[in-house]
Amino acid sequence: MSQPTVVFLDRATIPEQIILPQLKMDHIWREYDFTSPELTLERSLGAQVLISNKVVLNADILSQLPELKLIAVCATGVNNVDLDYCAAHGIAVTNIQGYATQCVPEHVVAMMFALRRNLKGYHQDIEAGEWQRNKQFCFFTHPIGDIAGSTLGIIGGGVLGQAMAQLAKALGMKVIFAEHKGSSTCRSGYMPFQDVLQQSDILTLHCPLTEQTRNLIGRDEFTQMKSSAILINTGRGGLVDESALVEALEQGYIAGAGVDVFTQEPADEGNPLIANAQLPNLLLTPHVAWGSDSAITKLVGILIDNIDGYFSGHEQNRVI
Template sequence: MSLPIVVFLDRTTVPPHIVFPHLPFDHQWIEYDTTPPDKIVERLCSAHIVITNKVSLNEAVLSQLPHLEMIAVCATGYNNIDIPYCQKQGIAVANVRGYATQSVPEHVIALMFALRRNLQGYHNDIMNGEWQREKQFCFFTHPIGDIAGSTMTIIGSGELGQATAALARALGMTVIFAERKGINTCRDGYMPFEQALMVADVISLHCPLNDETYHVIGDSELRQMKPNVIVINTGRGGLVDEHALVTALKEKRIGAAGVDVFSQEPADESNPLIAHADLANLLLTPHVAWGSDSAIQKLANIVMDNIGAFKQGVNKNRVL
């Protein structure tokens, strides 16, 4: 009997110094740095288990993979997997949860402080000689705000939203969880969506991307916010209308924005955020909020645990 074949389609989405533990069963391991769409079927035609982070596996691809038993998603989000088809065909799908509950919230807080205190602006001023021209021991070319006593509205109350809330409270912030958009009756501990936007000094997005949350923050929502609000998106790029966000920043209808996720990744100059990356009130990072070494190692461990559990007939972190 041949050994089960495990194929990792996009190993370079995880840094090379991160070690994936050995699986607790005999198998053939094949990994590729990246996999373009036209190579997916060829590389998975004999696979029993596939590991993927961002490679899309839709019905057109999956229908050509007769041996496939399991998809191990090397991330929390699984919108790149055709879940209805997997359910129909009995293909198991497992994702990774709870691995970045330190890394992502800390990144949110870092963006918040950097923007509220205008750290990048002051750095640039020093590089451009502003300090020397001022001839003083310090200078104030940008406003500097405090965080303590301000209000953070969080959209999405899962593990990451709750962990971010804990850090914000520790800093002396009031934390509000926004009810789902369009819901009139609020759950205990939630505020109506529009009201939660209006009272926020900082808004942090942590909800999944789906049909209901696509562009949950658009032009209308941005117009309801305070003029000094900071919008931080470490969730998914499609949660925020990027064109509307840039317009609001340029017109100074909102204070600032910190963005770690984009509608298409990697993003290029056709993306409005990249095209306007020089805005003083915009801070961009390349989808790395999740990426502390400890978080990624935990992710790798969970991926392999998920596969091991599947082979033992145990449901662990199963989507299906």
């Protein structure tokens, strides 16, 4: 094969201070900070390798790329790629695994402490002049809870879920894992989904987004949770019904929520969570739980190894 052309469709999803390692093979490299749907096909033409973090590669686009050999997804989730088309037409797909086992759990813990101790609510109260009106050395407008001794429910028992469990146990938490929703039997080490909802003081999501998990947590689930419970979603936005989450916070079905992922990204002002971002018990971050410098440095190393591995005949992190 002549020098393969490698096209990175959304390089700006990697912070500019992170340097990508060089591929071992001779190649032609093209990169674009962002690629809109209207430009995806044009920029992908002639590529043997496409690198995409979130750019959608559907069957319509892929069918017009006869030279494409490999899609190297620059993330763990591959729901932006038509995997059925790739499998049927011999296009290999790789993803990144195991790079965020420290930073995602740490982000969850940061949200957990901020929400349990109502740090946002207290910050807002200070801004509003509550301390001056109160005329005491401190004031208590929101409940403050401890993390140690509480129960963490985890939905998703993969690498991230297990890493989350390890960190939570180090904080003195009891950890329980949820079996698949609707399952009539439980694997060893798992509890029925409904039981986890009812027993968790904090519920954290680490499962993939599929048709089976879309809106996994909705109004019915919120009404089964403790009124003192906190939900944290660093998985995928579609796992949670966002309108139902706002209702749950406003009606007191749950005590708080930390959200790092949204049904559409970037989320606009029409998103229920963005429209209610001022709620003192709602903490929002822009899909950055995975994004510590050390984690992204590890990610890009795996990305380049995946591409080198494909061309050297050493398969790794193959989805297809």
